Amino acid sequence: ILVNGPNPHPELLLRAGLLNSIGHNLDIPGTADEAKLLFQRLLATSPSDPRANYHYGTFLAGAAKSREALPYLEKALSAGVGDAAYSIGMAYLILGDKQKALANLEAYQQHRPNDEPLAKVIDDIRNGQFKIQRSRMRDDRAR
Numbered sequence: 446i447l448v449n450g451p452n453p454h455p456e457l458l459l460r461a462g463l464l465n466s467i468g469h470n471l472d473i474p475g476t477a478d479e480a481k482l483l484f485q486r487l488l489a490t491s492p493s494d495p496r497a498n499y500h501y502g503t504f505l506a507g508a509a510k511s512r513e514a515l516p517y518l519e520k521a522l523s524a525g526v527g528d529a530a531y532s533i534g535m536a537y538l539i540l541g542d543k544q545k546a547l548a549n550l551e552a553y554q555q556h557r558p559n560d561e562p563l564a565k566v567i568d569d570i571r572n573g574q575f576k577i578q579r580s581r582m583r584d585d586r587a588r
Contacts, residue, residue, distance in 0.1 A: 448483060458487040459497055466504040480504055488517075495524035503532050511536040527556050531563075539577060543570055 448461045462483035468476030484501035491497055502517030514536050522529035534549035550567050557563060569575035 448486075453486075455487055455491050455494065455497075458483050459494075459500065462487060462497075462504070463500055466500070466507070469504070469508060477508055493520070493524065495521050495526045498524070499526045499529050499532075502529065506532055506536050506539075511539045527553070538570065538575070546570060 448457050462480050465476040465480035465483060469480055481504075484497065484504065487494065487497045488501060498517040499521035502514040502521060505511075505514035505517065515533065518529045518533045518536065522533060530549045530553035534546045534553060537543075537549060538546035547567065547570055550563065550570070554560065554563055554567060566575065
């Protein structure tokens, strides 16, 4: 009721989008479409909102929509959401662009110098040891 009215509060749209994004990750039917709708409504009224762009971008990336996620993640990064660099790096890695993946992951690493798993991922990418195993993706759930 609170998000279906004509002028829902942006924070409610964001939180409802996040909740449905979690629902998508838990394979709850219909939540991917709802998350997409809620984030799009939020971005229609607040296109520069850094958190909305970041969370929508991470939702899209998690829904196997890396290419579609990049503009939102890059907008969030430009607006100061440093964590977006990690998501951008992983999106580029999924898309097969290791140079852009490394550039973004290394930028993210500047803010997380003690993150050992991240250092291993970066090292594995540099040494050609990082492999992406493709499984049946859930594209159909995040139209």
